Amino acid sequence: MEKLVLIRHGESQWNLENRFTGWTDVDLTDTGRQQARNAGQILKKNGYTFDQGFTSVLRRAIKTLDYVLDGADCLWIPIQKSWRLNERFYGALQGLNKAETAEKYGEEQVQKWRRDPHALPPAVTRDDPRFPGHDIRYKHLTDRELPLTENLSETMARVMPFWTERIVRAMRNQQKVIVSAHGNSLRALVQYIDNLSDEEVTKLEIPTGVPLVYELDDNLNRIRHYYLQ
Numbered sequence: 563m564e565k566l567v568l569i570r571h572g573e574s575q576w577n578l579e580n581r582f583t584g585w586t587d588v589d590l591t592d593t594g595r596q597q598a599r600n601a602g603q604i605l606k607k608n609g610y611t612f613d614q615g616f617t618s619v620l621r622r623a624i625k626t627l628d629y630v631l632d633g634a635d636c637l638w639i640p641i642q643k644s645w646r647l648n649e650r651f652y653g654a655l656q657g658l659n660k661a662e663t664a665e666k667y668g669e670e671q672v673q674k675w676r677r678d679p680h681a682l683p684p685a686v687t688r689d690d691p692r693f694p695g696h697d698i699r700y701k702h703l704t705d706r707e708l709p710l711t712e713n714l715s716e717t718m719a720r721v722m723p724f725w726t727e728r729i730v731r732a733m734r735n736q737q738k739v740i741v742s743a744h745g746n747s748l749r750a751l752v753q754y755i756d757n758l759s760d761e762e763v764t765k766l767e768i769p770t771g772v773p774l775v776y777e778l779d780d781n782l783n784r785i786r787h788y789y790l791q
């Protein structure tokens with residue numbers, strides 16, 4: 563049996579301010595840092611060790627992984643970072659307050675943008691400072707890979723190659739793996755691992771900073787999953 567640990571980053575400044583974040587590179591709050599430290603200690607207490615870490619290229623997930631691994635006494639392990647694990651790119655919603663956006667466009671529309679796997683938030687234009695083409699860390703991405711907006715199924719489409727080529731490969735090489743990522747990139751992964759319908763995934767909420775453990779059989783099919791609290 564394999565164990566895979568997924569963790570959504572600890573609370574970020576824009577989680578606290580209730581703003582659409584997406585690829586905006588905001589930092590953790592003090593609460594977020596504490597959540598990540600606690601997660602590391604819980605993993606250690608339960609005897610978890612790791613051989614390989616994966617994270618997005620966003621500081622809230624990178625720092626969460628760092629705090630978690632420090633707490634779990636595994637700070638030395640190799641880490642692979644990829645834009646493919648980034649949060650869903652929330653387009654022109656990025657930076658807006660979620661409650662104010664709901665007042666302006668209606669609760670139903672905002673809930674659709676947030677949770678309908680096929681709903682596309684309004685796009686940014688290429689001259690918008692939020693367009694990732696302006697950010698050096700994405701300079702190797704092709705035009706097609708640079709998002710103007712993204713729905714959950716597109717997030718899943720860019721997460722999956724990384725899952726198969728890197729994460730699954732590491733697990734097949736008997737490595738104990740931890741993945742630090744985001745509400746929606748993890749939602750996409752969980753939809754795939756748990757084979758959830760689009761209907762089921764709209765109800766799925768993943769809390770910040772709590773390790774989500776998947777027990778997988780030799781073919782990496784899910785046996786069960788649970789949060790370590």
Ligand SMILES: O=C(O)[C@H](O)COP(=O)(O)O
Nearest residue numbers: 581582583584649676745
């Ligand atoms: O990008 C964001 O705003 C959050 O990390 C996830 O937001 P959501 O719960 O509105 O999808």
